Amino acid sequence: MSLDPIELECRLDILNSHSEKLMKCQSKIEEIDEDDMAREELEDIIVETNFIIKSILAKNKTSLAETSFVASHSSRLPKINLPKFRGEYSEFKSFVSLFESLVHNDPNISNIKKFNHLVNCLSGEALGTVKAFQMSNENYPKALASLKKVYDNKCLIFFNTISKLFELPTIPKPSAPSLRSMIDEVLAVYDPLLSLGDEKQITNAIIIHLVMTKVDPATRSKWKEALDYDKLPLWKECEATLNRRYQQLSAEGASHSRTKPILTGSTSHGKQQQMDRTKSPLVAANTRQPTCQHCKSRDHRLTT
Known part of the structure; x- marks a missing residue:
């Protein structure tokens, strides 16, 4: 039997047409001979043949759809690199949207592969957010949720x-390209x-x-x-x-000014004056000129 889908569909139509005529003939036979038991066997043959042809057609359509999908993506669309994210709040929205479109929402990628893709997309502080989770199928949604909890923050993204x-940058001189x-x-x-x-x-x-x-x-x-x-x-x-x-x-x-010790200039000056007064008798004693023991005069020295 040929596996060409068009020919199979034609044979299926022929089978259905012959089956209908065959069942009418069988009904006439049964009118003549009530004990005839061929109907059940004929129905089994028709159903089995019909099932085989339809199964082949179904497999052929699935294979054709997969081939068309791969061909359309590989030949028509350019290769899209996975986005990168370092931890900039203002860039998280675009990152997570593209990542979910390319990886997260793809039913043909297992969770552990999605987790691996996520880790490869991250760096810096963003990578540290998911590093605490052991790489597994179960931990992938937890890691992604943790990343969103940290960076999908409206207030931080806004600021x-x-x-x-x-x-x-400041425009140094008038220039149309710079202004644009x-x-x-x-x-x-x-x-x-x-x-x-x-x-x-x-x-x-x-x-x-x-x-x-x-x-x-x-x-x-x-x-x-x-x-x-x-x-x-x-x-x-x-x-x-x-x-x-x-x-x-x-x-x-105010509290600091109340508890801080006060050292004024007058106090310092007073201490200096007190030291000077203590020193003055000694200085005077050391600088006093000798006097005459007889007349108590300093105008002449007493010699021996």
Whole structure:
């Protein structure tokens, strides 16, 4: 029997047509001879033949679909490299979207292979986030969830994206290409920001970021401790944190001034005067000229 799918489909149509005619003939035979038992055997032959042809056609269609899929991907689409991620919050959204599209959502890749791909995509602090998990099928979803918990943070992504605006280089002289590049870079930052917050929140974030670059590291640390990472902050919240920090520093300064020993210039001068008074009799005694024992005069010396 030929395995050509078109010929098989034609033979299947012929088989169904002959089967229908055969069953009509069998019905007439049974009208004449009620004891005829051929119907059951004929039905078994028809069903078995039908099953064989349809099974061959089904396998052929599956093989053809797989071949077409591989051919279309290998010959038409360029090779897409897996994305890399070092731990930049502003880059996590694009990374995880591409990784899930290429690896995570592919049912033909086992979890342990997905885990291996994930590890190979990560470096730096991001790699350390999943290194604690032993590589296994069961731990892959846990590792990916842990990575998302750390980096899929709306507030951190928002502020890290804002920071890119302050990293833009200064245009040294008028130039159309430089200005065009500046506009494109700002749009590349501004559009993702709009997907995270409205213009009011963007304005607040810019003010907060600018202020935080001017304060001391300890104050900046206090602000980060007070930050609610589940929502985007407003300037009034930042102002409240700065006011608390001001009150704390004021209280520490007042306490320090009360406990600090006072050493004034007058005290030091007084000590010096006391030392001078102690020394003066001795100095006077050492510098006193001898006197005449007879007339008590210093105008002449007494000789022997």
